[in-house]
Amino acid sequence: MKKKKEVTIYDLAKELNFSPSTISRALNNHKSIGKKTTKEIQKVAAKMGYRPNSIAASLRSNKSKTIGIMISRINRPFVSSLISGVEDAARKADHNVIISQSNDKYENEVKNAKAMYDSRIGGLIVSLAMETNNTDHFQQFADNNIPIVFVDRVPRDFNSYRVIIDNYAAGYRATKHLIDQGCKRIAHFAGAQHVNVYNLRKKGYLDALLENGIEVDENLLVDLETMSFEEGREAMKMLLELDFPPDGIFSSNDTAAVSAILCAKERGVRIPEELAIIGFNDDPISSIVEPSLSTVSHPAMKMGEISTQRILEHSEDNLGSSISEITMLDTEIIVRNSSRRRKI
Amino acid sequence: MKKKKEVTIYDLAKELNFSPSTISRALNNHKSIGKKTTKEIQKVAAKMGYRPNSIAASLRSNKSKTIGIMISRINRPFVSSLISGVEDAARKADHNVIISQSNDKYENEVKNAKAMYDSRIGGLIVSLAMETNNTDHFQQFADNNIPIVFVDRVPRDFNSYRVIIDNYAAGYRATKHLIDQGCKRIAHFAGAQHVNVYNLRKKGYLDALLENGIEVDENLLVDLETMSFEEGREAMKMLLELDFPPDGIFSSNDTAAVSAILCAKERGVRIPEELAIIGFNDDPISSIVEPSLSTVSHPAMKMGEISTQRILEHSEDNLGSSISEITMLDTEIIVRNSSRRRKI
DNA sequence: TTGTACGCGTTATCAA
DNA sequence: TTGATAACGCGTACAA
Numbered sequence: 001m002k003k004k005k006e007v008t009i010y011d012l013a014k015e016l017n018f019s020p021s022t023i024s025r026a027l028n029n030h031k032s033i034g035k036k037t038t039k040e041i042q043k044v045a046a047k048m049g050y051r052p053n054s055i056a057a058s059l060r061s062n063k064s065k066t067i068g069i070m071i072s073r074i075n076r077p078f079v080s081s082l083i084s085g086v087e088d089a090a091r092k093a094d095h096n097v098i099i100s101q102s103n104d105k106y107e108n109e110v111k112n113a114k115a116m117y118d119s120r121i122g123g124l125i126v127s128l129a130m131e132t133n134n135t136d137h138f139q140q141f142a143d144n145n146i147p148i149v150f151v152d153r154v155p156r157d158f159n160s161y162r163v164i165i166d167n168y169a170a171g172y173r174a175t176k177h178l179i180d181q182g183c184k185r186i187a188h189f190a191g192a193q194h195v196n197v198y199n200l201r202k203k204g205y206l207d208a209l210l211e212n213g214i215e216v217d218e219n220l221l222v223d224l225e226t227m228s229f230e231e232g233r234e235a236m237k238m239l240l241e242l243d244f245p246p247d248g249i250f251s252s253n254d255t256a257a258v259s260a261i262l263c264a265k266e267r268g269v270r271i272p273e274e275l276a277i278i279g280f281n282d283d284p285i286s287s288i289v290e291p292s293l294s295t296v297s298h299p300a301m302k303m304g305e306i307s308t309q310r311i312l313e314h315s316e317d318n319l320g321s322s323i324s325e326i327t328m329l330d331t332e333i334i335v336r337n338s339s340r341r342r343k344i
Numbered sequence: 345m346k347k348k349k350e351v352t353i354y355d356l357a358k359e360l361n362f363s364p365s366t367i368s369r370a371l372n373n374h375k376s377i378g379k380k381t382t383k384e385i386q387k388v389a390a391k392m393g394y395r396p397n398s399i400a401a402s403l404r405s406n407k408s409k410t411i412g413i414m415i416s417r418i419n420r421p422f423v424s425s426l427i428s429g430v431e432d433a434a435r436k437a438d439h440n441v442i443i444s445q446s447n448d449k450y451e452n453e454v455k456n457a458k459a460m461y462d463s464r465i466g467g468l469i470v471s472l473a474m475e476t477n478n479t480d481h482f483q484q485f486a487d488n489n490i491p492i493v494f495v496d497r498v499p500r501d502f503n504s505y506r507v508i509i510d511n512y513a514a515g516y517r518a519t520k521h522l523i524d525q526g527c528k529r530i531a532h533f534a535g536a537q538h539v540n541v542y543n544l545r546k547k548g549y550l551d552a553l554l555e556n557g558i559e560v561d562e563n564l565l566v567d568l569e570t571m572s573f574e575e576g577r578e579a580m581k582m583l584l585e586l587d588f589p590p591d592g593i594f595s596s597n598d599t600a601a602v603s604a605i606l607c608a609k610e611r612g613v614r615i616p617e618e619l620a621i622i623g624f625n626d627d628p629i630s631s632i633v634e635p636s637l638s639t640v641s642h643p644a645m646k647m648g649e650i651s652t653q654r655i656l657e658h659s660e661d662n663l664g665s666s667i668s669e670i671t672m673l674d675t676e677i678i679v680r681n682s683s684r685r686r687k688i
Numbered sequence: 689t690t691g692t693a694c695g696c697g698t699t700a701t702c703a704a
Numbered sequence: 705t706t707g708a709t710a711a712c713g714c715g716t717a718c719a720a
Contacts, residue, residue, distance in 0.1 A: 006488070006713090008712095008713055008714085009713070009714070009715095010713080010714095018690080018691090019690065019691045019692075020691090020713090020714080020715095021690075021691065021692080021693095021714095021715075021716080022689085022690055022691075024713095024714065024715060024716090025689095025690085025715085025716095028715085032689060032690080033689070033690080034689065034690095037689085037690090051458075051461055051462055051484075052462050052713090052714085053403075053462070053464060053712090053713055053714070054462045054463050054464070055399055055402050055403050055408065055463070055464050055712090055713080055714095056403050056696090056712070056713035056714045056715090057713080057714055057715075058399050058696095058714095059397075059399045059400050059403050059695095059696050059697070059698090059712090059713080059714075060695080060696055060713075060714045060715050060716085061696085061714080061715065061716090062696065064399065066442070066463075073428065074418070074424045074425075074427050074428040074431065075421065075424040075425045075427075075428045075645075076424075077419065079424075080418045080419040080420075080423075080424040081418075081419045083418050083419075083443070084417065084418040084419045084445065087418065087443055087444065087445050088445065091444065091445070091456070091459075094459070096442045096444075096459065096463055097442060097443055097444075098410070098440045098441060098442045098443075099427070099431055099441055099442075099443060100431065100435065100440075100441075101428065101431050101432065101435070112435070114395075115435075115438070115440065117395055118395055118396050118397070118398045119398050119399070119410075119440055120397060120398070120399050140395075144350070258632060283628075284627075284628065284629050285628050285629055285632045288602060288606075288629045288632045288633050289632050289633075290634050301419075350697090352696095352697055352698085353697070353698070354697080362706080362707090363706065363707045363708070364697090364698085364699095364707090364708095365699080365700090365706075365707060365708080365709095366705085366706055366707070368697095368698065368699060368700095369699090369705095369706085372699090376705055376706080377705070377706080378705065381705085381706095396697090396698085397696090397697050397698070398698095399696090399697080399698090400696070400697035400698040400699090400712090401697080401698055401699075402698090402712095403696090403697080403698075403699095403712050403713065403714090404697075404698045404699045404700080404711075404712050405698080405699060405700085405712085406712065
């Protein structure tokens with residue numbers, strides 16, 4: 001019941017007749033301490049059940065081995081893989097990861113940024129909330145030389161590290177793929193346009209149409225807010241009621257695309273013969289739905305690892321906060337049955 | 345580039361001609377400070393850009409507002425929902441959440457426990473690694489009155505808070521459901537039997553058979569190690585090659601169950617007419633596969649919230665570490681097409 | 689190679 | 705209601 005008194009370097013000092021500083025150095029494998037003394041001290045430390053207090057170390061050294069990560073919501077396949085990558089890399093480097101969810105609300109993101117700052121994290125990895133349009137709440141980190149890595153959903157105007165995919169190229173290639181399959185009337189499920197990823201995917205879509213001599217039909221351009229299952233269904237219904245319904249759909253995420261497949265099937269539309277569909281993200285559901293959904297795969301875990309690397313490098317090299325290196329990763333078009341009309 | 349000096353309570357004290365203690369108290373809304381002074385101090389603090397240093401506060405007060413969570417792997421639907429619940433509840437109570445993945449390795453779990461301890465977390469939420477059979481690495485927390493909540497995958501012999509579902513009842517009911525659908529030869533995909541959840545689900549399965557006059561056929565009892573997609577497929581193949589294949593399967597997770605559905609369909613087995621299947625977890629894929637998979641739903645998010653509550657209560661009430669309250673949550677059988685033979 | 693002395697930013701105790 | 709002082713556990717400049 002009673003809290004045992006914890007063993008500190010002072011206790012070790014008394015026990016071993018060394019000064020606390022020697023103990024401290026030995027425990028950190030400092031070069032100036034003899035191999036033998038170091039070994040001895042570490043042995044006794046282990047025997048006495050000494051455990052370093054990283055809170056005290058952080059306070060003293062004014063740097064914390066904690067990486068903060070801010071995302072919309074953990075329980076989404078892309079996000080949880082991203083975090084998984086961050087945690088793996090951070091753990092290997094002996095860092096902790098603290099998480100916070102914005103639920104895509106700007107207000108939460110601001111609050112969470114405050115909390116992260118108050119915890120004096122050593123670096124921050126951020127994928128913006130859907131609502132976020134203003135990035136002032138990240139300035140405090142930059143001002144104090146705490147590295148920030150924006151990943152996937154990044155701001156347009158904040159100078160910092162970025163780890164992203166080429167959304168424009170991915171959108172272009174996804175659309176081109178449908179064209180190659182013989183689609184002439186290609187619809188697009190577009191997400192909120194102030195968000196970089198959706199904006200660029202749409203641009204890629206538009207350019208692919210133009211460059212392949214297909215006119216853009218505004219009726220086929222569906223703006224969705226959250227790209228949810230429900231929205232996907234509504235969008236599909238709407239498209240099927242057009243006088244000239246589409247023969248292809250490029251959806252900016254898999255959730256809406258899967259929903260569209262189910263809805264179209266219910267109404268007797270043959271996929272991919274009458275309607276070819278491609279999504280985005282390679283969520284697990286995309287390979288399970290029938291017909292299986294073609295999609296664009298995102299290297300989520302790798303994006304997390306690289307983001308962590310950026311933070312660690314920055315800290316090691318003692319770089320200034322003005323660095324804004326951009327890392328752009330490849331995506332891959334995964335062709336499955338929802339769009340495979342011809343042998344490839 | 346240069347790190348701005350941060351504003352501390354000393355700076356505020358100088359500015360306002362108060363002592364640091366008064367500043368500290370005012371910032372924490374201590375009762376002994378007048379309303380007016382408190383307001384004034386907080387106003388100036390905000391204006392000067394003061395941000396509390398929770399590292400220093402933790403060191404001094406010897407309690408940290410950080411909850412550690414140890415899980416197998418983040419990017420699994422159940423786990424990410426659990427974490428999401430933890431983070432939501434923690435955030436509301438102004439606590440941070442730090443995560444660590446074991447990848448189901450005992451060794452990692454031990455290392456991570458050390459790291460958590462060194463961070464002087466205020467409480468720990470754990471879902472055990474698949475490999476874990478020994479819980480000595482959690483003793484350090486109990487010894488120092490740091491509350492531990494085991495959730496879902498819990499040890500049999502460690503006295504502490506537990507938040508679980510009634511796996512036995514769930515296994516029983518899932519099996520009974522298949523029996524009610526007319527199944528006579530019901531197979532079971534069982535996970536590693538030293539893990540409580542799999543062990544109990546299997547017990548429930550066995551008892552359901554016995555109590556309904558169905559003999560247990562060892563050939564239908566398939567022991568899997570990781571319950572992966574691949575294992576599910578292999579198990580299904582094996583079962584279909586039996587002289588008397590099953591007409592029902594209760595799988596301890598959805599992954600293997602979905603895999604079994606796909607494999608059976610390939611081989612021309614009609615589901616649910618010839619083979620009814622029920623899984624466990626209600627992963628997103630289970631409602632997408634065709635026929636949609638019946639399953640047992642787990643209140644993952646809620647389990648996370650409750651676990652967090654336990655930690656917070658413990659800290660508030662200053663309880664001793666010998667408390668071992670158990671919270672058992674309800675599960676729900678979700679009947680979908682993979683097992684719906686009769687109208688219900 | 690080791691020791692001394694100080695301070696990181698905060699809060700708790702005691703006294704006024 | 706407020707202030708002076710010490711202490712939380714550690715790391716490091718400086719001295720020896």
